[in-house]
């Protein structure tokens with residue numbers, strides 16, 4: 001300290017120039033010093049980038065809202081760039097009056113604002129067979145949480161009038177993959193939204209501009225983007241995405257199907273392999289996110305010794321049903337190695353299981369619905385690694 005801190009003593013360039021004016025960035029972007037905070041993909045994971053996925057940098061974020069430009073993208077035929085003036089939403093099938101809406105028509109229905117997480121059923125899928133990917137961006141980053149503005153799906157279905165035999169709804173996307181999933185009418189009439197805004201602005205093209213289905217708490221695959229049609233039927237359609245995909249082959253040769261709800265889950269985002277400890281012993285903020293398709297997260301426990309002892313973490317920020325929850329555990333680090341784990345519990349009383357418990361119940365043929373407890377091995381130099389403890 002005798003030398004003095006150059007950050008204080010030196011005259012910096014930014015003390016001396018006239019900075020860019022208010023017209024320079026009509027749509028703002030983050031500081032260049034934050035350029036490492038980006039979605040990333042794993043090149044070897046899929047055969048092509050158009051039918052692929054990138055991951056939200058959850059290790060760099062805080063709070064519960066994901067910035068639009070960082071929401072992970074999963075598409076089966078690339079991003080459809082749709083002119084909203086030429087976009088239509090059709091309702092057909094077992095309805096009294098088949099209807100076609102323009103975007104302008106949809107703007108005249110009563111709206112709702114809701115904050116929900118979206119998790120791809122394949123999130124953490126690589127980890128079924130053991131610790132694989134070194135960072136929560138890759139192990140848990142098929143996840144985002146934004147505020148949607150939209151019309152209740154039930155409002156639109158009631159406008160068309162449901163026939164008495166109506167029991168299922170088939171949303172269809174306008175992209176080249178023609179994504180379709182069977183949604184039970186009970187869910188469609190409960191809390192689904194036909195959304196046109198995320199975090200206040202129009203949906204981003206990669207999130208389904210100009211229209212997407214929001215299916216709160218249920219697997220991301222059902223949240224059809226570029227939504228153009230809703231067919232009402234009396235039984236499920238048995239589409240590819242609910243037969244060959246998004247099913248879980250059990251050890252007895254049978255497969256679980258229609259596993260819609262995303263179970264209670266959590267992960268420590270900092271410290272983590274991409275976010276090593278950058279300081280010595282003393283105060284350390286352990287932070288993470290928790291969520292459940294059943295509703296609110298009521299409790300998160302954190303262990304620093306690989307699950308032997310648990311302490312209740314502090315949930316800070318809004319605690320909303322089917323939204324991310326932010327938790328913290330503030331510890332005094334003695335500088336020794338840690339085995340960090342988090343374990344969430346939801347309002348249905350469901351507790352996040354260990355990966356061993358999951359494998360005992362479901363075998364190891366699965367990809368989807370891995371909500372097992374994650375372990376980060378923090379070494380005394382502050383670096384971190386994805387490990388598993390049995």
Ligand code: MTE
Nearest residue numbers: 072073074075076120173179220221224225
């Ligand atoms: N909708 C259409 N039309 N096409 C798609 O490829 N992918 C689905 C779903 N909806 C998809 C789609 C999958 S598998 C997921 S996980 C979510 O969209 C991802 O939503 P996001 O790209 O906004 O993160």
Ligand code: CO
Nearest residue numbers: 120121220221
């Ligand atoms: Co998905």
